Amino acid sequence: MTLSSRFSYFISFSNSGYGGLVLVDMLHFFIIVFHSVISILINALTTVVDFDLVDLVTEGFQDFMECLSPRQLSLKQLKEKFLQALQANDAQEVLQILHTGKLDIDTVLEVDDPSMVLASYKQGYWLPGYKLEKSWAMGIHVCVMYNAVETALVLLQKGAAINQMPNGKTPMHVACEVSNRDCVALLLAQGAKVNSLSLSGHTPLHYCITRDSVDCAKQLILKGARVNKASHNKEEDTPLHAAARFGIPELVALFLAHGASVDALNAYQETPLMTAVFWAFDSKQQIYSQDHHLVCRILLDHRADPNVKEDDHKTALHKAAWNCDHVLMQMLLEVGADARAMDINGCAPIQYLLKVTGVRPMAIPELCYQLLLNYSAARIYPPQFHKVLQSCCDFPKAVEIMANSYEHLKPTRKWRSAIPDDCYERHRGFYDSLFAVCTNTPRSLLHLTRCAIRASLRGFCGAGVPWLPLPSSMKTYLLLEPEGILY
Incomplete structure (x- = not known):
């Protein structure tokens, strides 16, 4: 219904005797008209005026509003001072700010976080660029991020919340990601949850992905962290999958020693062995990782099955052949990997090897072919030898x-x-x-x-x-x- 037809409708309706209702509807009508006019003006402004100028005007308006709000400006400056004290581990300054009573101990701060240490988002979320440079965090998160143990202790003694996640992670998730074992111990002593999920669906153990985080993982496990808990997202990886992907032998051995399932399957039916084999080759640097090789050795020594098939029927040997990794191929074949196993397209490992021979400059392809043929791989059909x-x-x-x-x-x-x-x-x-x-x-x-x-x-x-x-x-x-x- 157009604006003119709406107006005619309200005039005729007022003549029918329903005066009170007409006044309400007329008010609603004029609100609609006002909204339409404002929308038209905004669209015209953004079309005619340069966008940089619009942004400049907007920023100027915001600055003007701040000048008109001394209380808000004072609070903003206090937050900045509080954040600086937290980052510098200045416990005395933090206490003085809290004693003023002007700032809550669990105030959410905006922190520079280009590496997204503090942030965690659900998969599939669209995020504007500025959100990837800054994150929201409470004081205890900042302390953990900057290893400010003394200040963290002060906050916890004053009753700071320990399991909140303003930007998707609890302080424990952050402590594990930055491999801060002292903060992990402090948080555990104060009753932090060890199996809580971040917004992306990961437990603190999933964030233990470096050698420096082995002590963090030990503490979590001793406090009841579940080594077989899968992430709540589309991958459904266990902590053992994560350790295998990043090639941390110490973590893999730790998880296995505490009951991790060596053949645990994620959502793609991949085992930790498959994960380690695939990530053993860095395609950007064109190098092979000895740490990943050691991870595979540990998994095989714990009787990992080399012939498990993922969704498209590839085995660990298919992945090793794709990487042209003769070290892992020999390791897998010696424990019984099937050199004739076919994927969903009918390709055996030797076909995978043929596809990548020319694009693996650091590989020794003749060793890979020799291994496969010495362990019962089917030969190429003779009329197709030109391939x-x-x-x-x-x-x-x-x-x-x-x-x-x-x-x-x-x-x-x-x-x-x-x-x-x-x-x-x-x-x-x-x-x-x-x-x-x-x-x-x-x-x-x-x-x-x-x-x-x-x-x-x-x-x-x-x-x-x-x-x-x-x-x-x-x-x-x-x-x-x-x-x-x-x-």
Whole structure:
């Protein structure tokens, strides 16, 4: 209904005799008109005037209002003074401010927090940028953040709230995140909750993710923290998942010693072992983490199952192959990881390895292929061998290992086109031997003998060959050790 039609309606209604009701409706009508006019003016202003000018006018208006409110300005200055005293661990100054009675002990302050130590938000929340630079906190949160133990003790003795979370975290969450064991001890002594959830759904144990926080975790566990409590969010990770992701062997050992489930599943059906294997490779720095390798060793020593499948049927070995991590692949294969396991798309670990061979500069891909083939991995379908050449053209040792796993290979027209000319020139000696060997004539008797022995071991060469009464040179030959040329 337009404004003119509304006005006509009210005029006709007033003539009908309902005078009192008309006055109320007319008042409502004029409020609507006033609101519409103001909205139109604001829209026009933001369209015509530069936005920076509008912001400037707004800031000037706010400053003007503060000048008109001396009491508010005084309170703001007192809060700033209180915050500075907390950050400096000046207990005497804090006490003097509290004794004035002008500031409540649990006053919420606005604190610079670009790292979001004090803040925790639910997943899926949209947040404006300024909220990521500042957080709300009470005095006890600030003390914990800045390791102001003496001032924290003063606040707690004066009755400061200990389990409040103005920006999504309790003081205990903050203490664990900054690895402040003294504050953890102080908070526990005052009755802080050890299993409380932050707004993002994490317990204090989930925030123990550094070596320095091991003592914090010990104290929490001794006070009843639940090591198998999953986070209340879409991941549903346990503290063991968190420690595995960040690669903290000491925390992993601590949680396992206190009853953590080694094969606990999160919402994606991932175990801590899968988590540690995946995060063992830093894709940005292109480096492998020895700490994550040690975490995997600890988990496997506690009988973690290497063949658990996540939602899309990948196993830990798929993830290790994707990272081209021969250390973890050997670790997993030696404890019984299935080299033939297929994901939801029908890909085995060796297919994952083929996809990433050319983009893992710090890897040693020939070791990865050698391990898989010595632990019963299915070979690439011979008519598709050109895909091996495409992926591994700059890694002749990997091609050699793959080629030697067959009794004989017949080349196709796609072989030569799969190898770039410059790559062929760099490794001409090897590729000439490859094309010479892969003809209609059979391979050497020595190679055929190798294939026969490997076939009799039924794919378990990695475990069986070391026990054969053979010279070490013959054992390495059976295990497909590359020699740089095919014959």
